[in-house]
Amino acid sequence: MAEKPEDLNLPNAVITRIIKEALPDGVNVSKEARRAISQAASVFVLYATSCANNFAMKAKRKTLNAGDVMSAMEEMEFERFLQPLREALEAYKKGQKGKKEASEQKRKDKEKKNSPGENDKSRDEEEDEHMDDEQEGENEGEEEDVEN
């Protein structure tokens, strides 16, 4: 299958898998239905993006953030998604933090190996400051959830 940069469709294999997992065992899905659902999913992304963007513009922001997407879901009457989305986002952010720490640790180890010198100290200090910021960010996130 050709993959062009202009391809705005989602991968068929993944879409099919999601459909099959949602339906009861043994239910078939016609090829036409699969294609239609895939197209519907792309339209959903566009609709959600446009909706979320309205919220961002109202708040005079140029960057779409998580809150905008959540507001868009409510606007589109997909409140049923809100709770699973919140939970998924929590797990995602934790995963991201773990990954970041792991890759930063790897980078530190690499640097120690490559350049054992005075430069390391200043770099370490910078990294520590950076990590503190991240931790603060995470705490804020947790507080928000408790309020909700």
Added chain:
Amino acid sequence: MSGKNMEEKVEQATDRKNISLPMSRVRLIMKSSPDVSCINQDALFLTTKATELFVQHLALSSYKNGSGKETNTLSYSDLANAAEESETFQFLTDILPKKILAREYLKSLEEMEKVDDNL
């Protein structure tokens, strides 16, 4: 691109972020929307996850309300019906039009012409 690589990629994505759809592809679609400049990483994740939930919801709702239960198949008409009958799926009516027979369409065209003549 071999099938095996695709599966590995999907597995990796599922392990780390609990989603199957590729965020890079979703970002491409989002960027094609006018007036959108920057997309925060969390927003991209949420949109991707929401799309997966949407696919599940559309498939299951259409199947439950459709005639598929007898044939044990989810068909295109089940989806078209869901788009027309359910408020939440109304935005899909343009891309999931109900199919009609050609002769029915021609008939309705003729009737429209009659109305125009009368006006």
